[in-house]
Amino acid sequence: DAGVTQTPxxxxxxxxxxxxxxxxxxxxxxxLFWYRQTxxxxxxxxxxxxxxxxxxxxxxxxxxxxAEMLNSSFSTLKIQPTEPKDSAVYLCASRQxxxxxxxxxxxxxxxxxx
Amino acid sequence: xxxxxxxxxxxxxxxxxxxxxxxxxxxxxxALQWYRQKSGEGPAQLILIRSNEREKRNGRLRATLxxxxxxxxxxxxxxxxxxxxxxxxxxxxxxxxxLIFGSGTQLTVMP
Numbered sequence: 001d002a003g004v005t006q007t008p009x010x011x012x013x014x015x016x017x018x019x020x021x022x023x024x025x026x027x028x029x030x031x032l033f034w035y036r037q038t039x040x041x042x043x044x045x046x047x048x049x050x051x052x053x054x055x056x057x058x059x060x061x062x063x064x065x066x067a068e069m070l071n072s073s074f075s076t077l078k079i080q081p082t083e084p085k086d087s088a089v090y091l092c093a094s095r096q097x098x099x100x101x102x103x104x105x106x107x108x109x110x111x112x113x114x
Numbered sequence: 115x116x117x118x119x120x121x122x123x124x125x126x127x128x129x130x131x132x133x134x135x136x137x138x139x140x141x142x143x144x145a146l147q148w149y150r151q152k153s154g155e156g157p158a159q160l161i162l163i164r165s166n167e168r169e170k171r172n173g174r175l176r177a178t179l180x181x182x183x184x185x186x187x188x189x190x191x192x193x194x195x196x197x198x199x200x201x202x203x204x205x206x207x208x209x210x211x212x213l214i215f216g217s218g219t220q221l222t223v224m225p
Contacts, residue, residue, distance in 0.1 A: 042217040042218065045212065107155050
């Protein structure tokens with residue numbers, strides 16, 4: 001079974017640009033998460049979908065960050081407009097089962113905003 | 115503020131030695147998971163330990179959970195260079211779908 005796929009692996013953007021990150025969860029998983037990871041803040045939750053419905057839209061992040069789940073096998077995270085402080089690794093994870101089930105993570109997209 | 119956190123930012127050991135990573139948390143939990151993240155990869159689960167369990171093993175890994183002191187440990191025996199990674203604890207609480215991750219401990223295993 002394929003794991004979680006994320007594209008691109010690296011993205012460089014100019015301040016003010018719009019970028020879209022993509023994620024394909026593990027086939028059959030109902031839950032999908034987007035996280036941002038930095039050395040200072042660690043793993044921060046951006047969005048959570050259960051069966052394609054948005055359950056958590058990231059609070060402080062909702063302003064310029066928008067996650068969508070177009071179908072059960074594809075999700076996007078749009079950042080618009082980008083700012084240098086958005087430079088981080090963006091991780092997508094999927095899960096099947098209850099709240100204790102393992103989250104399977106993709107390799108992440110490293111975003112650099114100049 | 116962090117609801118789960120590992121107690122040390124970084125540890126280093128020599129190959130073959132044993133090492134323990136500790137984690138403390140601040141709320142009542144229903145389960146705790148340990149994850150490992152190697153450079154350039156996403157985190158991967160190592161062990162899940164539920165609140166009614168005291169110890170769980172997985173090969174060279176052993177996790178303990180002490181709900182009275184709200185702490186957990188992950189021990190690795192006979193360490194290998196490929197164990198070099200960041201180790202996170204992550205907690206689940208009753209009624210919550212969210213997994214709260216600690217900030218991680220960087221473990222370096224030297225030849």
